Amino acid sequence: MAQADDLIHQPLRLKIMAALYAERDGEPPEFSRLKTVTQATDGNLGSHLSALEKAGYVEILKDHVGKRPRTRAKVTADGAKAFRGHVAYLRELVEGID
Amino acid sequence: MKPDMAGVTLTLAMIAFLLAVALQAAPSAPPPPPSPPSPPPGPHTDEVIVYHPSGSTGTRAVSEHAIDAAVQQIRFYKPAKVIVQSHTDTVGSSDSNMALSTGRAEAVRRALVEAGVDAQLIELQPMGETAPAVKTADDVAEPVNNRTVVILRQITLPKG
Numbered sequence: 001m002a003q004a005d006d007l008i009h010q011p012l013r014l015k016i017m018a019a020l021y022a023e024r025d026g027e028p029p030e031f032s033r034l035k036t037v038t039q040a041t042d043g044n045l046g047s048h049l050s051a052l053e054k055a056g057y058v059e060i061l062k063d064h065v066g067k068r069p070r071t072r073a074k075v076t077a078d079g080a081k082a083f084r085g086h087v088a089y090l091r092e093l094v095e096g097i098d
Numbered sequence: 099m100k101p102d103m104a105g106v107t108l109t110l111a112m113i114a115f116l117l118a119v120a121l122q123a124a125p126s127a128p129p130p131p132p133s134p135p136s137p138p139p140g141p142h143t144d145e146v147i148v149y150h151p152s153g154s155t156g157t158r159a160v161s162e163h164a165i166d167a168a169v170q171q172i173r174f175y176k177p178a179k180v181i182v183q184s185h186t187d188t189v190g191s192s193d194s195n196m197a198l199s200t201g202r203a204e205a206v207r208r209a210l211v212e213a214g215v216d217a218q219l220i221e222l223q224p225m226g227e228t229a230p231a232v233k234t235a236d237d238v239a240e241p242v243n244n245r246t247v248v249i250l251r252q253i254t255l256p257k258g
Contacts, residue, residue, distance in 0.1 A: 011145050014231070022233035087232050087242060094149045094160050094241040 196226035
């Protein structure tokens with residue numbers, strides 16, 4: 001039986017991880033795009049990204065495009081592994097007792 | 099009775115009288131504190147998820163109590179709007195999945211209304227296969243993606 005990841009289990013963090021995992025091989029998405037995908041507010045998204053960064057699941061990339069500051073997020077190898085494990089847990093949970 | 103004894107008796111009688119008057123004038127006992135509000139129906143999560151079998155508008159066993167949980171959350175937090183957002187996996191065409199997610203959203207709305215939720219609060223958002231919880235290739239029956247999310251918007255947090 002796969003194990004739940006308590007940090008990823010929270011609905012918004014699960015959405016963030018799903019979005020970052022889906023784009024792990026491409027260009028890391030910008031904060032504004034993550035906001036659109038997850039339908040979160042600035043503050044909410046920021047605090048959950050910080051929690052994921054603290055856990056080592058996400059890397060926050062800050063730079064400038066011209067004069068515009070840019071914040072992007074990228075799932076780490078540990079984060080990708082934790083996400084796969086949590087999805088396996090969800091899958092077993094959803095399918096397990098039918 | 100001796101005069102000094104009479105004085106003592108009179109004094110005691112006056113004290114008793116004054117005590118009786120004071121007790122009558124005293125405010126009555128304070129009313130009992132109001133009973134605490136009923137406990138919330140579990141932690142507020144903004145969302146309750148109903149999982150469906152692939153290709154079906156039915157409900158999986160794991161979500162047997164999801165509608166009840168959503169109704170309890172709605173009764174307790176009194177949202178101004180309840181969004182019923184349905185999704186599918188990538189099995190079948192995108193058009194058929196849009197139709198399937200519409201059917202899922204309508205089934206969940208029906209269940210919520212039958213359980214007493216005001217139909218006017220509910221907004222349906224069929225998403226088809228466009229917003230999976232887990233991105234997959236085409237034609238993958240991903241159980242985690244076959245879901246309807248009941249989202250509470252503009253909730254009222256109980257006082258206290």
